[in-house]
Structure formats: C-alpha cells, structure tokens
Amino acid sequence: MEISVLVLNASYEAINVCNLRRAMKMVFKGTAQTEEVSDLKIHSPSAAISVPHVIRLVNYVHVPRSVVKFSRKNVLVRDHYTCQYCHGEFPTAQLTLDHVIPISRGGQTNWENVVTACKKCNNKKGNKMLYETQLTLARQPKTPSILTYLQLNRHFRGCHPSWRKYLYLN
Numbered sequence: 001m002e003i004s005v006l007v008l009n010a011s012y013e014a015i016n017v018c019n020l021r022r023a024m025k026m027v028f029k030g031t032a033q034t035e036e037v038s039d040l041k042i043h044s045p046s047a048a049i050s051v052p053h054v055i056r057l058v059n060y061v062h063v064p065r066s067v068v069k070f071s072r073k074n075v076l077v078r079d080h081y082t083c084q085y086c087h088g089e090f091p092t093a094q095l096t097l098d099h100v101i102p103i104s105r106g107g108q109t110n111w112e113n114v115v116t117a118c119k120k121c122n123n124k125k126g127n128k129m130l131y132e133t134q135l136t137l138a139r140q141p142k143t144p145s146i147l148t149y150l151q152l153n154r155h156f157r158g159c160h161p162s163w164r165k166y167l168y169l170n
Contacts, residue, residue, distance in 0.1 A: 006160075079116035100114070100115060
C-alpha cells in the first residue's frame, strides 16, 4: 500500500510525512496515537485495524528548524512546475533549473539563486543577468520552510482532506 501519513508533534504541528508501515509501527510501539483514520482497514486473523491518515507523537520531540533538502525535485515542487520567467506550466522533462545569477558571475547553487525555467526561457537568458534580458521573475526564490514543503508535497504523496486543518489549509 502506498499510503502517506501525516506525522504531528505532540503540540499538533506537522513535522513529517511517512509511509503507512512506519506509522503503524509507531502506533503499535506506543510512540504515536492515531488522530484521523480512514475507512480502510488492515485485517489480521484476529483483528481489524483502521488505517491512519494522521498520527501524533505521544511525547514532544524538539525538531531543530528544519531546512528542506535542496534538489531538482524540491525546486520544481517549490515553483509549482511553472517557469518562473514565462509563467507557463510544463511537464518535468521540459523544465530546467536556472541560476538567476549565473555561476560564472559569482552565483551559487542554492535555494535563493535557483529557479525553475522552461528550456526556451533558460536558453533565452543564457549566461546573462536578469537586467540584461527582458525576463522578470514571477517571484523571488527563497528557501521553503518545512511547513511550506509539506503543504506543497501533498500534491505528490496523496494528501488526504483530513490533513488540511493540520497544515492550515482551510
């Protein structure tokens, strides 16, 4: 089963998304409680257990300010698979990552300098600075918070409507 489960800290803040197997282990070990369940059940010879959508840790866990890992997939998720120059939505294969300040001009590969661009716009910008082109950014790139990342990631891991109130999406 490819079911994703939202993990909340004891304070009800979203801290992770895990698979069903991991969630069930935490519930059975007593480190987490089920907060929201689905209509699905897992059957064993002696019991039927409801599949959780949301679990909450029993004890508060200090989570250091999490930084979302920088990767191509995560940049695409942050930018909603949209070219930051022409604002068009494209399939993953037609998108590239572009350095706003080119590496040859002192730019770095990090959250604040890399955006999603379609191949056409990336070629158009080339090795130039933005002010040297007719292109403008849809929004300034920045490092997403873990909460923002979880909100965006719900599109890929199957967010259940029961997650909305914990991710402040209402």
